[in-house]
Amino acid sequence: MSQTSPMPILVIDDDPTFNSLLVRTLTRRGHAACGALTGEDGLRLAAGQACERVVLDLNLDGSSGLALIPELLAIQPDCRIVVLTGYASIATAVEAVKRGATQYLAKPVEIEAILAAFDDAPLDNPDELADEPLSVDRLEWEHIQRILAEHAGNISATARALKMHRRTLQRKLAKRPVRG
Amino acid sequence: MSQTSPMPILVIDDDPTFNSLLVRTLTRRGHAACGALTGEDGLRLAAGQACERVVLDLNLDGSSGLALIPELLAIQPDCRIVVLTGYASIATAVEAVKRGATQYLAKPVEIEAILAAFDDAPLDNPDELADEPLSVDRLEWEHIQRILAEHAGNISATARALKMHRRTLQRKLAKRPVRG
DNA sequence: AGAGGGATGCGTCAATTTGCCGCAGCCCGC
DNA sequence: GCGGGCTGCGGCAAATTGACGCATCCCTCT
Numbered sequence: 001m002s003q004t005s006p007m008p009i010l011v012i013d014d015d016p017t018f019n020s021l022l023v024r025t026l027t028r029r030g031h032a033a034c035g036a037l038t039g040e041d042g043l044r045l046a047a048g049q050a051c052e053r054v055v056l057d058l059n060l061d062g063s064s065g066l067a068l069i070p071e072l073l074a075i076q077p078d079c080r081i082v083v084l085t086g087y088a089s090i091a092t093a094v095e096a097v098k099r100g101a102t103q104y105l106a107k108p109v110e111i112e113a114i115l116a117a118f119d120d121a122p123l124d125n126p127d128e129l130a131d132e133p134l135s136v137d138r139l140e141w142e143h144i145q146r147i148l149a150e151h152a153g154n155i156s157a158t159a160r161a162l163k164m165h166r167r168t169l170q171r172k173l174a175k176r177p178v179r180g
Numbered sequence: 181m182s183q184t185s186p187m188p189i190l191v192i193d194d195d196p197t198f199n200s201l202l203v204r205t206l207t208r209r210g211h212a213a214c215g216a217l218t219g220e221d222g223l224r225l226a227a228g229q230a231c232e233r234v235v236l237d238l239n240l241d242g243s244s245g246l247a248l249i250p251e252l253l254a255i256q257p258d259c260r261i262v263v264l265t266g267y268a269s270i271a272t273a274v275e276a277v278k279r280g281a282t283q284y285l286a287k288p289v290e291i292e293a294i295l296a297a298f299d300d301a302p303l304d305n306p307d308e309l310a311d312e313p314l315s316v317d318r319l320e321w322e323h324i325q326r327i328l329a330e331h332a333g334n335i336s337a338t339a340r341a342l343k344m345h346r347r348t349l350q351r352k353l354a355k356r357p358v359r360g
Numbered sequence: 361a362g363a364g365g366g367a368t369g370c371g372t373c374a375a376t377t378t379g380c381c382g383c384a385g386c387c388c389g390c
Numbered sequence: 391g392c393g394g395g396c397t398g399c400g401g402c403a404a405a406t407t408g409a410c411g412c413a414t415c416c417c418t419c420t
Contacts, residue, residue, distance in 0.1 A: 087313055088322070093270045094284050097277040104274045106314065106322060135343040136320050143319050150313070156367055163315040165408055170369070336396055345379055350398070 008032035012042035013057035039068045051076050053118050058085035069099040082117045108142040188212035192222035193237035219248045231256050238265035249279040262297045269325035
C-alpha cells in the first residue's frame, strides 16, 4: 500500500459531494488530504502549508481551474497538479498541461488513476494497481450515472447531453449496473 | 497575419496525399514548406537546416510521432511543433504537450488553425471551455485509446483487458474517431 | 378549468452493431 | 521450420439501437 505522505493532498473541487468523497477515500487510503471548494480557499490552503500534490477540478463554478494552475505553481513551485474534469476536451487538456499541470484526467476516474498520475512514471508498489481497467460497459455506466445526477435525474435531458437516444438510455438504465 | 518566414515549415506525415497537399497549400500561402514521409526523413531534414516550425502527424505508420517530439527538440531546441492527428485522444494530447509539443490538433483541420497554432505561443488566449460532457461514444473512444496505449498498441491484449470482443475492437478502431 | 409543453414508460419493427466462427498472412522465439 | 500469438477481414445469426407512436402525468400560463 502507498505509504502515508507527510504532506496532505489538496483537493480543489466545487462539488461538495465529490470533494468530500475524494478526501475521505484518499484518507482511508492512507493519504492525508484536505479539500477546498473554491479557488481562493485552495490558494489559501496551499499558501499556508507545504503542499506537493493537488487535485484540481476545472469547473470551479464560474471561474476556470485553468487559471489556478499557474497561481498554485507560483506559491508551490514543486507542486504536482492533476487536473480533473467532467467536461474534458482536448483543447483544455493541452492548455492545462502547457500551464504546468502534471496530468489531465476525465471523470469518471478511479482513485488509482489519480494516485498513479502523481507518480507519473514508477509504480513501485504492486499492491492493487494490478487491477484491470474498467470495461467500456462499466465506464459507460459510471459516466451515465454522473451526467444523470448532474441533470437531477432527468432522463430526457441526460440523453440530450450525452447525444444518445432517449429510448436507448431508458433501456440501459433498466438493465443492471454492468459489472466491471 | 502570417508573413513569409525565412525558414520552411517541415511537414512530417506518412500520408503522401495529405502531406503534399499540406505542403502545397502552405507554399501557396507564402510559407516555405517541405515534407517528410517518415520520422527519419523528418529528423534528417530538421538536422540539415535551421527549422523552427514542424507539423507532425502522430501516426507515422507503425512508429508513433510521439517519440519524435523530443528527438526533434534535441536537434532544434527552439522549434515549435504542432501535432496533428486523425485519431485524437486526451491521453495522447497530454503526452504530446508534456514532451514539448506546442499544440495538438485533431484532423480534419484547416490551414488557418495550423498557422494559428504556431503563433499562439502566448497562452493567455481566452479559453473557451465549458463544453458539454463527453458523449458516451466519445468517452468510450478516449478510454479505448488509453488502454490501447497502455498495451503498446496490442489490439488483442486491449480487447482482453477491456473484456470486449477483439473483432468489435477492430471494428471500432477502424471507424472514425467519434464526434463530440 | 383547459390548453400547451415536457417527461416517462413501453411496444414495435427495421437498421445497425455485436458476438463468434473461420482463414490466411506475419513475425518471433525455440 | 514449427508453434503460438497478433492482425485483418468475410460471413451470419443474435442482440442492441434508432425512430415512431401512444397513453399517462405533471407543470405553468391563461
